[in-house]
Amino acid sequence: xxxxxxxxxxxxxxxxxxxxxxxxxxxxxxxxxxxxxxxxxxxxxxxxxxxxxxxxxxxxxxxxxxxxxxxxxxxxxxxxxxxxxxxxxxxxxxxxxxxxxxxxxxxxxxxxx
Amino acid sequence: xxxxxxxxxxxxxxxxxxxxxxxxxxxxxxxxxxxxxxxxxxxxxxxxxxxxxxxxxxxxxxxxxxxxxxxxxxxxxxxxxxxxxxxxxxxxxxxxxxxxxxxxxxxxxxxxx
Numbered sequence: 494x495x496x497x498x499x500x501x502x503x504x505x506x507x508x509x510x511x512x513x514x515x516x517x518x519x520x521x522x523x524x525x526x527x528x529x530x531x532x533x534x535x536x537x538x539x540x541x542x543x544x545x546x547x548x549x550x551x552x553x554x555x556x557x558x559x560x561x562x563x564x565x566x567x568x569x570x571x572x573x574x575x576x577x578x579x580x581x582x583x584x585x586x587x588x589x590x591x592x593x594x595x596x597x598x599x600x601x602x603x604x605x606x
Numbered sequence: 607x608x609x610x611x612x613x614x615x616x617x618x619x620x621x622x623x624x625x626x627x628x629x630x631x632x633x634x635x636x637x638x639x640x641x642x643x644x645x646x647x648x649x650x651x652x653x654x655x656x657x658x659x660x661x662x663x664x665x666x667x668x669x670x671x672x673x674x675x676x677x678x679x680x681x682x683x684x685x686x687x688x689x690x691x692x693x694x695x696x697x698x699x700x701x702x703x704x705x706x707x708x709x710x711x712x713x714x715x716x717x718x719x
Contacts, residue, residue, distance in 0.1 A: 538710035593652030
């Protein structure tokens with residue numbers, strides 16, 4: 494079974510600074526995909542970024558980028574120029590097929606003004 | 607564009623009462639559908655997924671069941687609620703395929719007393 498580990502229960506960063514959230518996963522599959530979702534206080538899960546395992550190039554979406562290390566099974570999220578609206582729970586998730594995603598326990602990101 | 611709806615938004619039910627949560631998707635056909643539960647301070651746990659009408663896969667044994675009576679409708683049910691059924695229930699959809707992104711609804715907060 495796949496597992497996803499987020500070792501940082503909480504992170505704090507000053508507004509406009511850069512923060513990196515860590516995620517590691519365990520799988521025996523070679524073809525899969527990884528996600529970062531954001532859950533603001535409204536609790537709706539919002540897709541931040543997606544990475545295909547077969548792609549060596551790291552995904553980027555505006556201020557959000559990932560560092561995907563397939564051999565190390567590591568998938569970290571970097572948020573540049575942090576904004577107050579970035580404050581939320583961030584979940585790393587693994588997907589291997591048409592069934593559901595496996596989620597980590599989340600990292601609570603605090604933005605200090 | 608596609609939208610996903612869940613209702614009710616909040617529900618307070620006594621132990622032993624029945625449950626019915628509904629999820630509908632608009633703007634797409636033949637989606638994969640998913641039910642997740644999020645306990646307080648935890649990540650999401652996949653409960654059920656469906657790749658078509660009447661096709662339900664269960665990920666964990668529990669007091670809940672799911673049904674898909676129509677292509678874009680997914681229902682989560684229980685005959686008798688337990689205290690441990692309290693949580694935040696999220697429905698998600700994806701396009702058919704093996705590596706499709708899942709998009710989440712606004713969720714239902716369930717409190718069993």
